[in-house]
Amino acid sequence: MLIKGDNLLALKALEQDYAGKVKCIYIDPPFNTGAAFEHYDDGVEHSLWLSLMRQRLELLRNLLTLDGAIFVHLDDNEADYCRVLMDETFGRGNFISRLTVEARAPSAFSTVNPGVFKASEYILWYARERAEFRENSGRVKREPDYAYSKWLSNPEAPPRDWRFQNLADVYALVPSGRSKHPRSVLEKFNNYIIENASRVCRLASISDSGAGQAIVELKRESLRTPGVVHHMRRADGLDDVYVLDGQQLIFYGKNVVEIDGEKTASRLLTNIWTDIAWEGIANEGGVRFPKGKKPERLIRRCLELTTGPGDLVLDSFAGSGTTGAVAHKMGRRWIMVEIGDHADTHIVPRLTKVIDGEDQGGVTKAVGWDGGGGFRYYTLAPSLLERDAYDNWVIAPEYNGPMLAQAMCKHLGFTYDPAQLSIGVQKGPPIGVQKGPPSSSSVTGMGVAPFALVAA
CATH class of the missing domain: 3.40.50.150 (Vaccinia Virus protein VP39)
Structure with a gap:
């Protein structure tokens, strides 16, 4: 409207x-x-x-x-x-x-x-x-985060058996069709980590005061078993927690979303x-x-x-x-x-x-x-009332019968929906009511329906 x-x-x-x-x-x-x-x-x-x-x-x-x-x-x-x-x-x-x-x-x-x-x-x-x-x-596009530098070599294995490599070393072995143009090389690398985001990860420190008690205890257990990934499942839609050598293992996949039809690195809005x-x-x-x-x-x-x-x-x-x-x-x-x-x-x-x-x-x-x-x-619509030459309030001359009826309905809280009856048969749509959704071709030729208000 x-x-x-x-x-x-x-x-x-x-x-x-x-x-x-x-x-x-x-x-x-x-x-x-x-x-x-x-x-x-x-x-x-x-x-x-x-x-x-x-x-x-x-x-x-x-x-x-x-x-x-x-x-x-x-x-x-x-x-x-x-x-x-x-x-x-x-x-x-x-x-x-x-x-x-x-x-x-x-x-x-x-x-x-x-x-x-x-x-x-x-x-x-x-x-x-x-x-x-x-x-x-909401999330918005961002440049890739190169702090995610680890590569999970065997994602099909149980977490305790996971093994990791340096991401750069893995990518060096991938046929990438490198161009002489540095920007082209970077774009190919960025596309690679986005397509493999579920295997790209990094470590982040766990605060003893900021993290939950269960995660802190998992951290302490992890420090006693170096090189082993500890896994804690969580309910209520929360991400599972993975801990390695006392640090949380975070995967890049949570930062990759589809924006405008394209998978991209992202950050919270x-x-x-x-x-x-x-x-x-x-x-x-x-x-x-x-x-x-x-x-x-x-x-x-x-x-x-x-x-x-x-x-x-x-x-x-x-x-x-x-x-x-x-x-x-x-x-x-x-x-x-x-x-x-x-x-x-x-x-x-x-x-x-x-x-x-x-x-x-x-x-x-x-x-x-x-x-x-x-x-x-x-x-x-124009104001319903105006003063005449004798300073009396009168109906504005712009108002014809249907406009006046519609204005009064508006003021009194009724819906204006007149029916034109002849021997019990209704003829045509009610005045000011459009039947069905308008087509694009009818937009500019559409009739004007007044919203009537009395001027203050």
């Missing part, structure tokens, strides 16, 4: 039908930098900015499921003040993390200015109810994200949005951490439509709100390409997207 109009009014209109139903919210509000952007006036008085955000955050919280989460993307100008505001709105105990994102790198032009170059932006991550929230685990490239995103989705567009991979990570297929995602500062595009490709349902004309010039064309399978950029290949689905486009 794409809604064109003021996001405060849109959020109020959504509350009746969607309160407690949104699994994840990502918003990228104006940073309040004092600069005028092409599509936004990004500079209001500080207290006014906080007041505007408070109104929206309160509504956004009501829309979240109990196990839902919200990401608010900001920079240094307002991030710390917004953190306090979100503590008040969501509760300090529902804070999950402050994510630091490397958003830019110094260029030849930027390095001429004195002082520290500002490369980071921040994402404030809160749960609706921390006790209900379940965070999906931290709250500092430096692996998402911002260069080259200007043309993602086939639309340009200077200084405002976020990488599709960034949104994908937020959704991977908090949602599953079919969950509902909301972005009330839609911008160029990145959140909806990524959510659609990942099989999530989505709602976006955007007040500017780029709802028509940017978002509709972008989502149409996604639906038609013509968008091959961003995360398309990584998530295996090839097109499908559809969306509905709504425009906020």
Whole structure:
């Protein structure tokens, strides 16, 4: 669902039908930098900015499921003040993390200015109810860890009979088709250890105070029997423990996962994200949005951490439509709100390409997207009431009969679903109700259904 109009009014209109139903919210509000952007006036008085955000955050919280989460993307100008505001709105105990994102790198032009170059932006991550929230685990690519230098020669044998060699000596005997180019040699070696990760390992010290009592006792027993691997099985999904000569034997296989369809060395995701490239995103989705567009991979990570297929995602500062595009490709349902004309010039064309399978950029290949689905486009209706020449409140002239009926249903908590009956036979679909999923060809030609609200 794409809604064109003021996001405060849109959020109020959504509350009746969607309160407690949104699994994840990502918003990228104006940073309040004092600069005028092409599509936004990004500079209001500080207290006014906080007041505007408070109104929206309160509504956004009501829309979240109990196990839902919200990401608010900001920079240094307002991030710390917004953190306090979100503590008040969501509760300090529902804070999950402050994510630091490397958003830019110094260029030849930027390095001429004195002082520290500002490369980071921040994402404030809160749960609706921390006790209900379940965070999906995440791993990211990394360079191979060459501390894993041992090779298990006989993995089929019982652990007590295991024998080890130096990994470099084993690889030296492997026909590797070495190239004269050092980089090619390294790539072949890296591929070798990834493909054989279950046999590549290293030793790590065991702390008497940090490890469990059973592991410490296994360590002491191991010191009494040098050269023998001791094995301890563990339940509840915990990895088995192997100890050799008083040290824990760790296999490389636990660090090798499939990311974007490729087996790779990995590490646990931290709250500092430096692996998402911002260069080259200007043309993602086939639309340009200077200084405002976020990488599709960034949104994908937020959704991977908090949602599953079919969950509902909301972005009330839609911008160029990145959140909806990524959510659609990942099989999530989505709602976006955007007040500017780029709802028509940017978002509709972008989502149409996604639906038609013509968008091959961003995360398309990584998530295996090839097109499908559809969306509905709504425009906020004008205010239901206005003052006439005599200062009396009257129904706005823009409202015809069906619009007035739909507006009153909205205000009184009813569902607008009119039936046109003639001798007991219903003729055609109800006004404003679309039957069945929209096709990509019907997106831009879809009728406008009003969300009616009385102006404050």
